Amino acid sequence: MEEKKQFGRRRQRRRRRSWPLLLLPVVLVLCLAAAYWVSGHTFPQEPAVEYPLQKIPVTVTGAPQDGKPAAEPESAAMPWYLTLVNRWNPLPETYEITLAEIPGGEKVDERIYEPLMEMLEAAKEDNWDQLPMVVSGYRTSEKQKSLYNDKIREYQKQGYSVEEAAEMAKEWVAAPGYSEHQLGFAVDINGATYDLYFWLQENSYKYGFIFRYPGSKTDITGTAEEVWHYRYVGKEAAAEIYEQQICLEEYLERIKE
Ligand SMILES: [Zn+2]
Structure with missing residues (x-):
């Protein structure tokens, strides 16, 4: 038996042409609204970010290398923030720091925390509205040692002797005991754009x-x-160093006189 199914003939519905035409202005308005939104006009003000200040007290042994003398006692008369540490001037033999953690996880001496955060906040505008990242703050002696040794190995691989490699490395990475990073007063800043570095060169003195x-x-x-460093x-020394276009070593020589 054959059952004949009767299918109703599908009626070809004619699409109504008026729909897409009606939608067009709606889509246009939506696009314009989105563009307006993206252009920043309607972004709500970002809430002020609060950085929790975490204090970590540490006592550091500067342990100058090569039997060289530690920073002379006369520097004790100098305010803490003018302590000179460079490849010829090691860290004080012992010193104490209270570390504060900054966004991103690096740490600095708590006394520079506020001016640093103020400066980074102010720099945002020239850094695509992002808070510049501190990629290196306080370093332990061990950390400095491993960075320094890495650099020496790099030069040795290029065929230099250990002595040559060590001398060359010093121009890029301070030997352990001779880095400002170990003091906790120095930061390496990573910019989203190179503009940040121009901004810092012109404005960092305002923050010390x-x-x-x-x-x-x-x-x-x-x-x-x-x-980046x-x-x-x-503020006082920073302003003079900026205006006179001198470096810290020259500034310290001047104020000695
Ligand atoms: Zn640095």
């Missing part, structure tokens, strides 16, 4: 920080240019 190793001062600082010296 200096562009520590300009290329024009390598003979005096003993360190090759590092656009900023050091706290207090």
Whole structure:
């Protein structure tokens, strides 16, 4: 038996052409609204970020290497923020720091925490609205040692003797016991854009920080240019160093006189 199913003939519905036409202005309005939103006009003000201040007290042994004398006692008369540490001037034999953790997890001496955060906040505008990242703050002696040894190995691989490699490495990475990072007053800042470094060079002094190793001062600082390395010296010294276009070593010589 054959059952004949009767299917109703599918009626071809004619699409109504008026629909897409009606939707077009709606889509346009939505696009415009989205563009307006993206352009930033309607973004709500970001709430002020609060950085919890975590204090970590540590006592550090500067342990100068090579039997060289530690920083002379006369520097005790100098305010803490003018402590000179470079490839010829080791860290004080012992010193105490209370560390504060900054966004990203690096730590600095708590006394530079506020000016540093103020500076980074102010720099946001020239860093695609992002808080510049501190990629290196306080370093332990062990950390400095491993960075230094890595650099020496790099030069040795290029065929230099250990002695040559060590001398060359010093221009880029301070030997352990000779790094400002071990003091907790120095930071390496990573910018989302190079504009950040121009901004820092022109504005960091307002917050007490200096562009520590300009290329024009390598003979005096003993360190090759590092656009990312900023050091706290207090507002007064920073302003003078900026205005006179001198480096910390030159500034300290001047105030001695
Ligand atoms: Zn650095």
